[in-house]
Amino acid sequence: MEISELINVIHWAGLKEALEYGFSEAEFLGKNFIGITLDNGDGIILYINPYLKKIYKILLMSKTKYDLKIIGTFSSFDNNKYFIYEVNNPIQLINVLGSSKKVIYVEVIKDVLEDFLHQTMDR
Numbered sequence: 001m002e003i004s005e006l007i008n009v010i011h012w013a014g015l016k017e018a019l020e021y022g023f024s025e026a027e028f029l030g031k032n033f034i035g036i037t038l039d040n041g042d043g044i045i046l047y048i049n050p051y052l053k054k055i056y057k058i059l060l061m062s063k064t065k066y067d068l069k070i071i072g073t074f075s076s077f078d079n080n081k082y083f084i085y086e087v088n089n090p091i092q093l094i095n096v097l098g099s100s101k102k103v104i105y106v107e108v109i110k111d112v113l114e115d116f117l118h119q120t121m122d123r
Contacts, residue, residue, distance in 0.1 A: 001055040009090040012038070014103035019046075022106045026050035033109035033117055035061075039102040044093070045084070045109065045117065057121070058087040066096050072120040074113065084120065 003023065007016050015036070022034035027050035036044040042064070047057035060068065061082050068085035075081050087093055109117065 003053055003055065006055060006058075006090055010093060011099065012101040012103055018103045018106035022046070022108065023048065023050050023053060025108045029108050029110075031108045031110060031114070033114055035107050035109045035113075036103055037105040038097070039104050040097070042097065043082075047117070047121065058090065058093070059117075060085040060087055060093065060096070068092065068096065072116070074116055077112075084117075 003019050007019065018036050019034075022036065026032065026034055026048060032048055032050070034046045034048060036046070038044065041062075043061040045059040045061055046055050047059070048055050059071070060066065061074070061084050063080065063082055065083060066085060068087065070083050071086045072084045073081060074084055
């Protein structure tokens with residue numbers, strides 16, 4: 001999926017800028033995961049190729065149980081438990097989270113969460 005395809009479907013405030021910054025930072029660091037935190041505390045994880053500007057997989061990370069396919073459960077260092085869901089298409093995100101979200105933070109995912117995601121996706 002192209003970045004523009006995601007932006008054309010999901011019109012959350014700050015999403016375009018978060019994607020541009022996230023892809024740029026991921027390219028600089030040679031990483032394949034971008035994390036986008038939303039104003040409700042949920043996170044969108046994008047598995048990407050920063051050099052080709054492609055999105056290969058969309059994941060949702062949340063403390064909340066949603067009616068989506070769970071691909072793993074991640075426990076952080078502070079013992080918070082997060083469900084990681086596979087999202088088949090951007091419309092699912094709108095159906096689950098709504099159309100009026102706001103991006104509050106973007107980062108390149110690394111370290112323990114990055115390792116966990118690679119292991120989970122390799123299964």
